[in-house]
Amino acid sequence: MSDHTYKHIELTGSSEKGIEEAVQNALAKASQTIKHMRWLEVTDTRGHIEDGQVAHWQVTIKVGFTLE
Amino acid sequence: MSDHTYKHIELTGSSEKGIEEAVQNALAKASQTIKHMRWLEVTDTRGHIEDGQVAHWQVTIKVGFTLE
Amino acid sequence: MSDHTYKHIELTGSSEKGIEEAVQNALAKASQTIKHMRWLEVTDTRGHIEDGQVAHWQVTIKVGFTLE
Amino acid sequence: MSDHTYKHIELTGSSEKGIEEAVQNALAKASQTIKHMRWLEVTDTRGHIEDGQVAHWQVTIKVGFTLE
Amino acid sequence: MSDHTYKHIELTGSSEKGIEEAVQNALAKASQTIKHMRWLEVTDTRGHIEDGQVAHWQVTIKVGFTLE
């Protein structure tokens, strides 16, 4: 981070496949309306269980983006 | 939570009566502009004191809602 | 707590009415199989939202009981 | 909080009825010796269990008051 | 979570391959004796190192299941 002001938002993305894809899905959704996203931090990793297996991974992230 | 992307916001509601009503007041205010709220988590419970009694309960919540 | 060994378990109870009743509901369910419960600590207070209002309060507690 | 110095103390109040009343009971006791209490924060919510039910709620609070 | 009582347990699963598989392995083992598991939360991610590489991933999860 250099000489800017950043705003942080918190999102939860989901994926049947794994943790990384759940994060990418949340970013893909957010990038429809937010420009200049710069970094993320994973704050919670959860899963929905069906039939004794993880049906969806649900990963919560903080995302920082530049305020123009 | 199923196969969606969620955004979380943080609000503080207040009530003269108690903790549950302070939460409901925050949700009532937020529902004027936010649709599809799904869950909340209480993150802080405070009170403003006057004359040795709680005059207002002030309850901070995280609210998750679906990004359409 | 005096000169005993305790075991702790974690439960989530729910109620349409409020936080205290959600705790009582969890204890009522647990007391069907666990004797000698002694204390509880609230560790998380959440709610399920429908139509912009709390439909169910969901309160997570740690419960300590005596090992006989 | 404006241009003052505050001191904080930590209290636990109890009630057979609920969380809010346990807080009010702690404040009522403290107000016998402390003036100018301004705010509180709930830091722990516990209960004493008898016969599978909450017999007393025990709520710990931080209280801030103005140093004259 | 809707109108039920849940119990939470804490497990650690392991895998030579990765984090997601360690979680699935823990659930597979637990599902032999526990029915109605609903969600999990990752609370610790560790690894056993041999020859400068991760030999086993060891992932600790909280699992919530419905009390019938």
Place this chain on the structure above:
Amino acid sequence: MSDHTYKHIELTGSSEKGIEEAVQNALAKASQTIKHMRWLEVTDTRGHIEDGQVAHWQVTIKVGFTLE
């Protein structure tokens, strides 16, 4: 805080000079679009290092403002 509903946002401001100025810079930027900011809490204090010195201070704050 009195009888209102507040929303909280998280920002990071930066300054070559120090912690207080980094906070003021974040508020100056945010005040272009947000009215009725009431309080802030510092949640993280970082710095970018160049040539063995702090080149920019980067301070993250939570800001609370009144929902009209």
Place this chain on the structure above:
Amino acid sequence: MSDHTYKHIELTGSSEKGIEEAVQNALAKASQTIKHMRWLEVTDTRGHIEDGQVAHWQVTIKVGFTLE
């Protein structure tokens, strides 16, 4: 920890003598019903006071054991 699944439980043991003995007492009680306990972590150290002295030490531990 190697290639197994572990379950964790939380216990509180007590002793008039000290912290280590309170832990050993909790393990001695638990080992009557649980086999294959492997490690413990101290999560809380408390004491019951009588006449201005510690009458009982009360130490809470997490215990991990192998699921066969």
Place this chain on the structure above:
Amino acid sequence: MSDHTYKHIELTGSSEKGIEEAVQNALAKASQTIKHMRWLEVTDTRGHIEDGQVAHWQVTIKVGFTLE
């Protein structure tokens, strides 16, 4: 800290100028009644905002002093 017993108290000081002065103001007030203060730790840094700027810094500290 050497061979003594210490007591800790928590204070919040305020200043229009900055974090360090808010701490000094809290100590100046406390030193009117407490002798032998030895160290402090900053536990919370907040600010009151007016017109989009920090009007008062409000810094909470723990102070340790020797019990004679």
Place this chain on the structure above:
Amino acid sequence: MSDHTYKHIELTGSSEKGIEEAVQNALAKASQTIKHMRWLEVTDTRGHIEDGQVAHWQVTIKVGFTLE
């Protein structure tokens, strides 16, 4: 804890011998002025090192006592 109001204070005791004695020393000092101490919780365990050995153990505790 039953139907009373408690106040909590924080103390640090020291001992050349060990953790338990440092706690007992803090209680012995506090009991000169405080009656009705009921429980303690260890919140920090530190040591002062001289010549590569622990010269003093310094243990911080929260102590709860009944408000009469």
Place this chain on the structure above:
Amino acid sequence: MSDHTYKHIELTGSSEKGIEEAVQNALAKASQTIKHMRWLEVTDTRGHIEDGQVAHWQVTIKVGFTLE
């Protein structure tokens, strides 16, 4: 861990591919100078975002190794 003394260090590794590979990359780098690494714990999972996607995963770990 058996009868040894361990030292812990904190590292951040990065990878374009995922969390596990970022950890392996950090270990590969560290193993050039550190022998006898035994375990790791993930303490922070971050990502650098470019064009609305995770360009690098950045995973911070604590590593424990035997002091010979």
Place this chain on the structure above:
Amino acid sequence: MSDHTYKHIELTGSSEKGIEEAVQNALAKASQTIKHMRWLEVTDTRGHIEDGQVAHWQVTIKVGFTLE
């Protein structure tokens, strides 16, 4: 942070003047032996009190630097 491996160390610097200078003093000392320091995070802010005033500020930081 881009495509590198970083190591983190923890330092405490001191200053009679203020928080920022205590950080700069720690970095100046560390830069005598460590190259390529990139960022810092403040993890603890303390002060040594003499005559009711802060005699030295003591600020603990985590510093990240590139492993070549």
Place this chain on the structure above:
Amino acid sequence: MSDHTYKHIELTGSSEKGIEEAVQNALAKASQTIKHMRWLEVTDTRGHIEDGQVAHWQVTIKVGFTLE
């Protein structure tokens, strides 16, 4: 702590006898290569269990020492 720069390291020592000896063992090992150790803080207390008893105590400490 006075007007110096300190570095902190994290160690785990072990002992069959108890917590204090595990700390002393870690310091004895570290003092072979590190001079001017000044203080320690216990950050984790664990034990390895064999036959339902603690076979080794494993205590993790942060140690601060003066940078000359």
